[in-house]
Amino acid sequence: MLPPAVFAGAALLAGWWRRRGDDPHEGPLWLAPVVVLIAYVGVHAALLGGLVAPRVAADWMPAVALAAAGLGLVAWRWRGPRAVLWGLRALVVLGVGVACTSGKIRHGWAIDRAAPVLGAFTAHTLASWWAFERLAARARGAEAPGVLMLYALACGQVVALAYYSLKVAQMPTAVAACMGAAAVVGIIRPRLSLARGGVDAPVLVTQAALFQGFLYSSGEGGAWYAPLLLGAPLAALLAGRLPLRGPKGTAARVVAAAVVAGVAIGLAIALRPASDS
């Protein structure tokens, strides 16, 4: 995972090097979706020996990353009603859900079986998206990418331990590598921001991989990890409300966000579908 991290770190550092000013909604905000897309597709092609016509749900992931990065760029330029933007996001999430579920639908899942699962996936993804977007809009620097990195790493762990597919598990790990690099850049250049579309690609790619792990896992166990994972960005958001001021206060808030998100993530990993081996 070093190449995507180095690439993302170098690109984001170069893009944000000269950034001045305090507004988190200004700067080269278009860069994050593009960087995540390029890094992800590169990792995917290397892992799966190139881009192929979709035969399994995992083969759709480059298209998911492309759609997510496209949504990120749309969000960057969006000046219309937010409800329309969220409607567009909901449609794309639903499409991603259908693509991931196609293997189940092909082998007998009726609409009454697929609809609740797709509805839950869409709701979970949009809620995560909202939480991360709020976090990115409020906090510049390392906080949002740091929590996103933890989230993506946790999803990768859950997928690896529940689904046993190391390839699918490495997909959110590639996102985590990008976000880890972004967090480092956020420490060096505290003006870095993931507002206005910067979280779209990381969130959607991670959610799609997590959904595949949930769908095709052969292990027994509940889906407690899903709400707990959702709890991570929400807890980080709440930690951001702590009355801490000044440079030390900012650092303390970042640590608090990471700790509370980490607790939720740790519980999610502990409560993953049980392995029968």
Add this chain to the structure above:
Amino acid sequence: MKTCPMCVGAVALGLMGGAAAVMPWGSPRAAVAAPAAEDAPFAVDRVHTSVVFRVQRTNGAPYYGRFNDVSGSFLLNHDDPGKSAIDISIDTGSVDTNSEGRNRHLRSADFFAAEEHPKATFKATGFTRVGEMEYDVAGDLTIRGTTRSITARVKQTGLGPARRGVMCGLDVSFTIKRGEFGVSYGPGALSDEVRIMAGIEGNRAQ
């Protein structure tokens, strides 16, 4: 001793009929029925069928795994190979490597994606005789939703009466490149070439 001419005639007719039934030329009725029975395919006996694969671990030993759930039918017609047929289906979720963790990894999208593609199939398309009871069988192999034409060496290893009908055995082997079927995980750790070996036994009613 008096004999009944009618009884003698009946016994004689009965003996002639019985003899005709076991003689090579058979009776007219047997001549019609026999080809129909010979053309009937054998149903795969999953209990006595083994499908084994061998993959080479880099710097290690060949590793063997198997599939436990195999179904389908086959027929080898030595007089007219064009009437032969092999149609085999394997439940990819039944992969067994003596390690549940590895079985689950093999069922995942890294290998067979068993939830999305629960069956691997082979359907013969052509038979070329290469020896007595031995054929090169061309056919379509489908794994993970990808179909490729392959050639398998198939040898009939047995044919004869069974408890309920007739049984037949085949020894099948061929080599594939797993990457051609999208099973490309671990190129540095596992060989691309995978050898498939199968002992397929089938039964049919007499």
